Amino acid sequence: MTAHYDLTAAKGGVRLDKYVAEQVTELSRTRIKELVQAGKILVNGKQAKVAYKVEAGDQISVDVPPLEALQVEAENIPLDIVYEDEDVIVVNKPQGMVVHPAAGHPDHTLVNALLYHTKDLAASPEGFRPGIVHRIDKDTSGLLMVAKNAKARESLEAQLAAKSNKRLYLAIVHGNFSEEAGTIDAPIGRNPRDRKQMAVVENGKPAVTHFKVLEQYPGYSLIQCQLETGRTHQIRVHMDYIGHPLAGDPLYGPRKTLPGAGQFLHAAVLGFKQPTSGKWLEFSVEPPKLFQDTVAELRKKRVKQA
Incomplete structure (x- = not known):
């Protein structure tokens, strides 16, 4: 359309x-x-x-017009399927994988892998992201829910709109906190000075992120974030906005940071109602090895809480 x-x-x-x-x-x-x-x-x-x-x-x-010219081919790429039934797939996306084809990333995406795994994916209006109801950035790892039919897509999208699902992230950020938790309520839109970036802007879309400080180290902190909305780059933008950019973030973080392959951000917990039964489903996955190893190294220099 x-x-x-x-x-x-x-x-x-x-x-x-x-x-x-x-x-x-x-x-x-x-x-x-x-x-x-x-x-x-x-x-x-x-x-x-x-x-x-x-x-x-x-x-x-x-x-x-829809990008009809973009042909999405099935590719035999291994997937970490956490859960699957007749309506949904929950997949643990690795860091470095793009969710769906787009300009500059026509293949080797999660969608290409899903099409090889199953022919049952809900159609998308654009045609190039079947099954996808929400996304995480290329260098963010973790859990995604995928719709296998139109009924499931409608249900999952409605849950996202109603903010009734559960999405918890783990992140390593720069700096230390005086508070144990907080909420960032700041609208997000395209950065008028850099089209590659999002930013907190006056006329942006409402965006709310809740965070909790889990551990603190010299110069860095491990936090948990809960999304109330799902704007592009939301956690990355919000944490930078309050002076705690994500470690390793190539767009919003400082150059002097922890060695890695992009931002240290992991979608650790995902919960939602099963589209047909209404039963609450909740899943959790550990961060990738690099994330865990980095936390282990930081813990050796852990800052003791007062």
């Missing part, structure tokens, strides 16, 4: 691609350029160039 947006420019002086990127945050600048060139983005009913300077009052229409 094609998504459609009708925009009215409040002020001028901004390039067309930048203006659309600020208004339709899920579109990358690369994708916007493709849409402009394909005549899917019109200014006052006429095709314009990417570099066109928007004027106040311009009527801009944006049509975003």
